[in-house]
Amino acid sequence: MSSNNPQTREWQALSNDHHLAPFSDFKQLKEKGPRIITNAKGVYLWDSEGNKILDGMAGLWCVAIGYGRDELADAASKQMRELPYYNLFFQTAHPPALQLAKAISEIAPQGMNHVFFTGSGSEGNDTVLRMVRHYWAVKGKPSKKVIISRINGYHGSTVAGASLGGMTYMHEQGDLPIPGIVHIAQPYWFGEGGDMTPDEFGVWAAEQLEKKILEVGEDNVGAFIAEPIQGAGGVIVPPATYWPKIKEILARYDILFVADEVICGFGRTGEWFGSDFYDLKPDLMTIAKGLTSGYIPMGGVIVRDEVVKVLNEGGDFNHGFTYSGHPVAAAVGLENIRILREEKIVERVKSETAPYLQKRLRELSDHPLVGEVRGVGMLGAIELVKDKATRERYVDRGVGMICRTFCFNNGLIMRAVGDTMIISPPLVISFAEIDELVEKARKCLDLTLAELQK
Numbered sequence: 001m002s003s004n005n006p007q008t009r010e011w012q013a014l015s016n017d018h019h020l021a022p023f024s025d026f027k028q029l030k031e032k033g034p035r036i037i038t039n040a041k042g043v044y045l046w047d048s049e050g051n052k053i054l055d056g057m058a059g060l061w062c063v064a065i066g067y068g069r070d071e072l073a074d075a076a077s078k079q080m081r082e083l084p085y086y087n088l089f090f091q092t093a094h095p096p097a098l099q100l101a102k103a104i105s106e107i108a109p110q111g112m113n114h115v116f117f118t119g120s121g122s123e124g125n126d127t128v129l130r131m132v133r134h135y136w137a138v139k140g141k142p143s144k145k146v147i148i149s150r151i152n153g154y155h156g157s158t159v160a161g162a163s164l165g166g167m168t169y170m171h172e173q174g175d176l177p178i179p180g181i182v183h184i185a186q187p188y189w190f191g192e193g194g195d196m197t198p199d200e201f202g203v204w205a206a207e208q209l210e211k212k213i214l215e216v217g218e219d220n221v222g223a224f225i226a227e228p229i230q231g232a233g234g235v236i237v238p239p240a241t242y243w244p245k246i247k248e249i250l251a252r253y254d255i256l257f258v259a260d261e262v263i264c265g266f267g268r269t270g271e272w273f274g275s276d277f278y279d280l281k282p283d284l285m286t287i288a289k290g291l292t293s294g295y296i297p298m299g300g301v302i303v304r305d306e307v308v309k310v311l312n313e314g315g316d317f318n319h320g321f322t323y324s325g326h327p328v329a330a331a332v333g334l335e336n337i338r339i340l341r342e343e344k345i346v347e348r349v350k351s352e353t354a355p356y357l358q359k360r361l362r363e364l365s366d367h368p369l370v371g372e373v374r375g376v377g378m379l380g381a382i383e384l385v386k387d388k389a390t391r392e393r394y395v396d397r398g399v400g401m402i403c404r405t406f407c408f409n410n411g412l413i414m415r416a417v418g419d420t421m422i423i424s425p426p427l428v429i430s431f432a433e434i435d436e437l438v439e440k441a442r443k444c445l446d447l448t449l450a451e452l453q454k
């Protein structure tokens with residue numbers, strides 16, 4: 001992005017000279033220069049060129065209560081003055097972490113009353129890996145080490161997180177996955193369902209779990225981990241048959257179930273957790289993002305009482321982070337949950353704004369480029385195709401990236417996962433802002449189609 005604005009150019013020069021950006025092609029970024037985001041309010045961002053952009057992704061799926069809430073800044077400032085840091089190691093604790101653990105257990109599914117805090121979702125899933133293996137060791141079944149995960153699932157970018165995840169482009173860098181993690185098919189009907197109906201495909205995909213448990217041996221399997229709805233994989237809403245069949249299989253085998261709620265948690269589906277939406281009854285849930293609305297880094301693992309009972313017998317759990325339950329992050333999380341509860345934001349998503357968003361998004365199905373629109377709550381996906389009937393894609397055209405660029409340049413952030421456009425706006429988005437989002441999305445689909453026809 002070449003700019004006439006000297007301030008933008010200065011920041012881009014700093015990026016070129018000193019910064020290595022996450023999930024970026026360093027060289028390409030140097031040539032283009034990053035877009036510089038300078039401030040934000042509600043569902044809108046402003047860049048250094050003065051452009052106002054509707055953030056259809058809530059940052060990275062995290063800014064649940066919207067940008068610019070002074071209450072969170074005030075909570076952080078107050079906590080920084082009172083106790084800016086102390087740790088939870090060596091039999092100490094502090095009020096914000098304890099109060100936040102209680103607040104989380106009040107909104108978590110029944111029987112999940114304990115929280116282990118981390119600094120991020122990835123650290124949460126690292127914790128899951130170690131906690132699951134420790135749990136089985138304490139139970140006298142140390143061979144139950146293998147974690148089953150899914151191809152194209154996303155569980156973070158640490159070694160354990162990326163290994164649990166099923167992104168081949170991540171596995172290719174750094175010899176991942178680490179041993180003891182195996183992957184099964186994802187329930188992505190639009191992309192991989194072939195001639196099966198969505199319901200048939202949902203059952204087939206779920207049966208892959210049982211097949212894998214039998215192949216690895218129940219005595220060697222510690223857990224199955226999955227996102228209720230895959231986010232980074234392309235907002236993959238499983239067919240209706242998928243979760244009921246998975247639950248049936250989980251009930252037959254003595255393995256733990258981990259729901260990665262990093263995206264689905266804290267109201268994104270219109271329920272507090274994706275596990276509530278699908279009635280999943282997990283043993284552990286990974287959380288982050290919406291926990292603090294992204295205002296400050298924090299993650300964690302919510303653990304079922306029966307699992308805690310076993311861990312209580314295990315002596316020291318030799319795991320933790322300097323910033324586990326950081327007091328400032330905990331104070332912000334607590335205030336964020338207070339706002340979500342008192343302003344009934346999750347209830348409003350469920351009964352008002354999510355139904356409206358889903359209805360308006362589906363109107364895009366009539367667009368010649370659109371093969372499917374799907375979504376749940378404040379999550380949506382638009383599949384871009386060459387042929388609506390056969391679900392055939394454009395080959396090697398980078399349609400998703402073309403569309404994403406048009407969105408950027410027309411005041412809307414939508415993300416592209418291959419040729420799937422995805423959205424996950426702040427939970428507080430209004431009806432009028434939903435209209436704006438959908439109208440901008442249609443305009444960008446038109447521009448993308450015109451570009452393809454050139």
Ligand SMILES: Cc1ncc(COP(=O)(O)O)c(C=O)c1O
Binds near residue numbers: 122123125262288
């Ligand atoms: C489902 C899921 N799990 C884990 C993570 C990793 O979280 P973090 O980036 O905070 O480490 C993400 C991040 O997008 C995620 O979507």
